[in-house]
Amino acid sequence: MATRSPGGLTDFPTTPTGTRPVLTARDVRRAFAGTVVLAGVDLTIAPGEVVALLGGSGSGKSTLLRILAGLDPDATGGISRTGSQAVVFQEHRLLPWKRVADNVALGVRRTDAPHRVAAALAEVGLADRGRAWPAELSGGQAQRVAFARALVREPALLLLDEPFGALDALTRLRMQTLFGRLHAEHGFAALLVTHDVDEALLLADRALVLDDGRIVEEAPVPLTRPRAPDHPGFGPLRRHLLGRLGVRSAPAGGTDA
Numbered sequence: 514m515a516t517r518s519p520g521g522l523t524d525f526p527t528t529p530t531g532t533r534p535v536l537t538a539r540d541v542r543r544a545f546a547g548t549v550v551l552a553g554v555d556l557t558i559a560p561g562e563v564v565a566l567l568g569g570s571g572s573g574k575s576t577l578l579r580i581l582a583g584l585d586p587d588a589t590g591g592i593s594r595t596g597s598q599a600v601v602f603q604e605h606r607l608l609p610w611k612r613v614a615d616n617v618a619l620g621v622r623r624t625d626a627p628h629r630v631a632a633a634l635a636e637v638g639l640a641d642r643g644r645a646w647p648a649e650l651s652g653g654q655a656q657r658v659a660f661a662r663a664l665v666r667e668p669a670l671l672l673l674d675e676p677f678g679a680l681d682a683l684t685r686l687r688m689q690t691l692f693g694r695l696h697a698e699h700g701f702a703a704l705l706v707t708h709d710v711d712e713a714l715l716l717a718d719r720a721l722v723l724d725d726g727r728i729v730e731e732a733p734v735p736l737t738r739p740r741a742p743d744h745p746g747f748g749p750l751r752r753h754l755l756g757r758l759g760v761r762s763a764p765a766g767g768t769d770a
């Protein structure tokens with residue numbers, strides 16, 4: 514980020530529970546060749562909080578996530594982070610010339626790495642695939658490895674850019690369940706970029722809608738977990754969020770914006 518260093522952001526507020534946020538972003542702006550994509554975005558994520566970022570195609574979700582991940586030096590604004598973070602993209606981004614365990618080990622530099630890599634692979638249900646090559650995995654398995662590579666860093670914040678977007682419907686559902694379990698066990702915070710309102714309602718504590726370069730909606734999702742896709746509490750929230758996304762009717766399922 515161009516304008517402020519993390520050390521200069523000590524005046525940023527605490528969360529409603531009084532804890533220090535894992536991420537605070539203030540007045541984030543980005544334009545490409547004179548076209549404004551982000552026109553001043555503010556965002557605070559509390560420890561353990563899952564925030565879904567919804568928005569139409571081209572609304573700037575991935576741009577914002579890349580900025581928050583520190584991958585866009587040309588953006589402006591202020592960003593403050595507490596703790597480590599890890600990113601999972603829609604594509605697994607595994608190195609094809611490294612075995613699965615070695616890919617996961619890229620996330621960790623400590624001397625107990627082999628033990629932690631094995632534990633992370635077990636957590637995503639791939640304890641026996643450490644010696645496999647990425648090309649030998651299904652799409653869903655490869656994405657599990659991407660999650661293991663992120664988990665092994667013990668992140669305070671996971672930044673997720675459509676992590677289930679390339680998977681078939683059944684695998685996607687399984688991965689959403691896995692995410693819910695990992696979140697319950699590890700307590701990381703997450704920013705989940707998604708097109709899918711139902712995915713946001715299934716996984717998030719709060720859903721944001723990005724439109725015209727700004728956060729135009731911030732809806733708490735105060736539903737108990739575990740949640741299922743047919744959760745009775747989804748209806749009004751789904752209709753509300755779809756309305757904010759400019760979608761009039763809200764058929765059950767298939768709610769991609």
Ligand SMILES: Nc1ncnc2c1ncn2[C@@H]1O[C@H](COP(=O)(O)OP(=O)(O)OP(=O)(O)O)[C@@H](O)[C@H]1O
Nearest residue numbers: 545546550568569570571572573574575576577708
């Ligand atoms: N490196 C770049 N150079 C030029 N324009 C870009 C660049 N990256 C993003 N954009 C533009 O910024 C806008 C927002 O893109 P972004 O990928 O952030 O949207 P998105 O909400 O993630 O979209 P989708 O849901 O379709 O992935 C788009 O108009 C896109 O063309």
